[in-house]
Amino acid sequence: MLFLRITAVLFSLAALSSSLLADGQQGKRERPSFRFSGFSDVVFKASDESDPDASSEFQEGQFVLHVVSDISSRIDFFAELSLTARDSEFSTEVERSIIKFTYNDFLKASLGRFHTPVNWWNTAFHHGQWLQTTISRPAMTRFGGEFIPVHFVGGILEGSLPSGPAHLGYVFGVGNGRSENIARGGDAGDVNNNRAVLLKLFSRPSRPFRLEVGGSYYLDKISRDGFEDLDEALASLYLAWSGETPEVIGEWARIEREGETSGTSFDSSAWYLQVAYRLPFLESLFKPYTRYEKIDVADGEPVFTTQTDSEGYLIGLRADVASFVALKGEWRHQQTSGNPYDDVYFFQVSFAF
Amino acid sequence: MTMSTSFKSASPFESGRSARLAWILASYLLLSALVPAAHAGAVAVVVNPTVNVDDLSFAEFRRIMLADRQFWATGQPITLIVRAPVALERTVLLERVYRMSEARYREYWVAKVFRGEASDGPRLVLSSEEALDLVGVIDGAITVVDADDVPEGLKVLTIDGLLPSEAGYALPAPEDKRR
Numbered sequence: 395m396l397f398l399r400i401t402a403v404l405f406s407l408a409a410l411s412s413s414l415l416a417d418g419q420q421g422k423r424e425r426p427s428f429r430f431s432g433f434s435d436v437v438f439k440a441s442d443e444s445d446p447d448a449s450s451e452f453q454e455g456q457f458v459l460h461v462v463s464d465i466s467s468r469i470d471f472f473a474e475l476s477l478t479a480r481d482s483e484f485s486t487e488v489e490r491s492i493i494k495f496t497y498n499d500f501l502k503a504s505l506g507r508f509h510t511p512v513n514w515w516n517t518a519f520h521h522g523q524w525l526q527t528t529i530s531r532p533a534m535t536r537f538g539g540e541f542i543p544v545h546f547v548g549g550i551l552e553g554s555l556p557s558g559p560a561h562l563g564y565v566f567g568v569g570n571g572r573s574e575n576i577a578r579g580g581d582a583g584d585v586n587n588n589r590a591v592l593l594k595l596f597s598r599p600s601r602p603f604r605l606e607v608g609g610s611y612y613l614d615k616i617s618r619d620g621f622e623d624l625d626e627a628l629a630s631l632y633l634a635w636s637g638e639t640p641e642v643i644g645e646w647a648r649i650e651r652e653g654e655t656s657g658t659s660f661d662s663s664a665w666y667l668q669v670a671y672r673l674p675f676l677e678s679l680f681k682p683y684t685r686y687e688k689i690d691v692a693d694g695e696p697v698f699t700t701q702t703d704s705e706g707y708l709i710g711l712r713a714d715v716a717s718f719v720a721l722k723g724e725w726r727h728q729q730t731s732g733n734p735y736d737d738v739y740f741f742q743v744s745f746a747f
Numbered sequence: 748m749t750m751s752t753s754f755k756s757a758s759p760f761e762s763g764r765s766a767r768l769a770w771i772l773a774s775y776l777l778l779s780a781l782v783p784a785a786h787a788g789a790v791a792v793v794v795n796p797t798v799n800v801d802d803l804s805f806a807e808f809r810r811i812m813l814a815d816r817q818f819w820a821t822g823q824p825i826t827l828i829v830r831a832p833v834a835l836e837r838t839v840l841l842e843r844v845y846r847m848s849e850a851r852y853r854e855y856w857v858a859k860v861f862r863g864e865a866s867d868g869p870r871l872v873l874s875s876e877e878a879l880d881l882v883g884v885i886d887g888a889i890t891v892v893d894a895d896d897v898p899e900g901l902k903v904l905t906i907d908g909l910l911p912s913e914a915g916y917a918l919p920a921p922e923d924k925r926r
Contacts, residue, residue, distance in 0.1 A: 429867075431857070460861055467824060470866040492863060498818045504863075517862065525858050554816070559806065561815070598815060600806040603846060638851070678848055717850050718857075746857055 427464040434458065435523040435744035442737050454479040455744070458489075458521040468496045476521050489521055489545075500553040507581065510546035511565045511594050512610045513645050514632040524744040527641060527670045527683050527712055529724045533704050534647060534664035534689055540701040541664055541689060542628065542647060543572050543612070545579030548589070557597075565594040571614035572626070576697055586623070590614035604637040616651065616697055624651045624697065638672035638681065651697060660692035662701075670712075681712040702731040710740075718746040789911035790839045790918045791894040792904040793879065797886050798823065802905040805917045811889065812844050813855075814865045823887035827869035828878050836875070836891045839918050891918065 435455030442449070456476045463471040474490040492506035509516045515535045519526040534541045548569020555562040570580030571590025596608025612628040630647035646665040652658065666687035673680045686707040691698060706728025713721045724740045792808065794800065799821050803811070810816040817825050830836040832849055845852055856868035872878045875896040882888040883901070894911035897903060903910065906917045 431861070462860060462866055464866050470863075472863040474861075490863075494863065496817070498822055499816055518858075520861060522858070522861055525854070525861065561810070600809075603809075637846070678850075714850060717853055 432459045433522040438741045440739045470494045504550045508546045510543045512612045513630045524746045529740045529742045532666040547579045559600045561598045567592045586617040588615040605635045607633045623654045641670040643668045660695045662691045664689040684709045704730040789894045790891040791911045795888045826888040828890035829869040
């Protein structure tokens with residue numbers, strides 16, 4: 395409750411601040427401005443899976459629209475909409491819908507539906523396939539996956555911290571937490587009367603250039619009909635060096651769930667390490683990459699319905715053939731639930747528009 | 748007296764001194780033509796006159812240009828104004844500040860806006876004049892222009908305490924574009 399009150403007070407102060415409504419100035423654009431951009435991709439997939447009907451196919455990637463509206467000099471609206479191909483239709487999803495009040499570098503307050511800032515990938519690339527080096531997301535942060543809570547409905551405070559060359563930043567959030575379907579956030583309301591709380595701290599030091607390291611802690615309560623409530627604590631650490639010569643991204647997360655009455659606990663963990671390098675010749679067209687990843691799910695884990703143990707690596711090559719178009723080829727050698735390894739080959743055209 | 752003075756100035760001794768002065772002046776002019784001044788082609792960081800800052804460290808300047816820092820210490824929002832591709836100023840920014848190719852620079856801003864970390868990329872301008880016009884009227888604006896194009900009276904910041912005309916300045920022009 396204390397967190398809620400603090401958040402409510404800060405949001406109110408921000409909303410009432412006359413400086414937030416300072417608007418219009420010579421040389422500035424007309425407001426409200428409204429801009430669209432988007433991402434999409436097409437994939438060809440071939441595998442040695444046992445089902446011959448699924449051995450190779452084309453897949454229409456997500457069609458993603460991004461909306462930015464500059465409402466006033468310090469109020470912005472961001473939205474991300476996705477259309478995802480299903481067997482008989484395209485499903486539509488409001489992935490993000492965020493109104494953001496920017497007071498200064500040290501305090502920005504947002505309300506809406508977010509990608510949960512509990513790790514790096516989830517908030518670095520969102521649904522922009524073209525932005526990420528690889529074709530696939532790491533299994534731990536897969537859309538529709540259950541390991542990390544991908545979406546978060548609530549409020550977030552974020553900003554810089556006075557910290558000299560370490561350039562620290564923080565993100566603090568209060569939201570509905572996981573829904574009864576734990577792959578989803580509580581979009582229409584909270585499944586229980588317990589808000590999820592998260593805190594993320596990170597550093598973007600001056601040197602090495604474009605390095606970011608950080609960690610987060612997320613607390614929630616999971617409630618499902620007919621089952622014992624479980625307290626969930628998720629801790630994560632990450633390192634992302636985006637300079638491309640090399641690019642190194644590594645993340646680790648651990649989820650501890652404990653039954654409220656039984657006290658039984660279940661610990662699951664996941665991690666990955668991805669390395670890429672932008673080759674200097676041929677106008678820096680090519681970027682080879684590789685990633686190893688692993689998920690260990692606790693024995694008897696009562697919440698995950700689709701998340702299982704998994705392990706594997708991938709090797710790929712990205713070619714940026716135009717400013718906003720990338721061709722990627724990727725070989726994945728992966729295993730789930732202790733089954734034999736699959737070898738799957740992907741070719742993708744991804745782009746921004 | 749006047750006659751005498753005139754006579755003295757025409758003495759062989761005075762003529763020799765004049766010749767030496769003329770030689771020094773000629774040498775200076777010749778060297779000036781042959782050796783580029785320290786600021787030749789360097790880009791100057793120009794801000795709106797209302798910005799209450801005179802000097803930035805290179806690291807802070809980079810954070811501003813990356814939009815990792817979006818406000819001046821007074822709370823004024825920072826507006827970035829950047830020249831269009833192939834301009835000297837943009838080349839210097841890409842090489843020295845962003846350390847990115849043109850393609851990666853565009854990708855950087857698409858990602859920055861997509862993440863919600865900035866509502867827009869830098870304002871694009873086609874000439875130094877346009878950059879200077881805008882920086883003069885937008886509160887909190889910052890731009891970089893060829894140091895030779897900066898007229899008197901505009902507010903030029905020092906970077907790490909140095910002006911474009913000083914040795915060791917952080918934003919010199921690339922070797923092949925120095926005049």
